[in-house]
Amino acid sequence: MVPQRVTLLTIGAYDLPVLRSFYQALGWEETEISSDQYAVFKTAGVLLSLFPIAELAKDAGIEFSKSPDSFHGVTFAINVEQVEQVDTVIESVRRTGAKILREPSDAFWGGRTAYFADPENNLWEVAWNPSAVFDERGAMIDF
Template sequence: MVVSQRISLVTIGAFDLPTLRNFYQSLGWEESETSSDSYAVFKTAGVLLSLFPLEELAKDAGIEFQLSTESYRPITLAINLDHPEQVDSTIDKIREANGKILREPSDAFWGGRTAYFSDPENNLWEVAWNPTAVFDERGAMISF
């Protein structure tokens, strides 16, 4: 037996669930029917993105987190797009939603276009267009 090679759910431990939920809602992201007052699940093309109170996540995992809202998390999530101009328009929408723009859109040395932002709790996101990216019919990136 092998471990299934898939990522089906990404969970961000939230310091302030209502604020973080509101940010992703302001991007126009749709929540799934499994969301509740204490848990948010957003539909994406590839995986589900969930927001779960950090203290509950730590309890569930049986560990203790040493994080603060002032520091960046040691992981980057990415939104890969179909066209280079979408990087700029996506960053404009994120700016309108009060996302913190860390790096303005620019052409990348590898031939694409990229930018970075963080959400209200300093989770890092890259917004990118990669000319070699291949997406499936749902919009999930399957290779690059």
């Protein structure tokens, strides 16, 4: 049986110092296991790791595109507890110089959503879902 959980997300970084600085500018704290070779950030329930993309591809046994402008086929999400947090989170992200891809707007499914890209075009959604349930750590446990 495969455990039904996500414990670590790793972004293959084209430029680790730039990507690390971006996430630090968001106010995110690194864990004590970070090093010059990689960064690990604590989030509510999942660790976010930044690792050189060539090394990540090598570790996975695959080739990778050398273009950080290509769509990676993955979108990360930050779900928030209050509808107005979508707007305030996007404003905080905007101040870091991130590229806002979609301004906050009401979603057809009843929530509110917005999108931004980090310096290597990893896509992030900021979303409020009216039926989302969070635990005391801020981890979304149901929706």
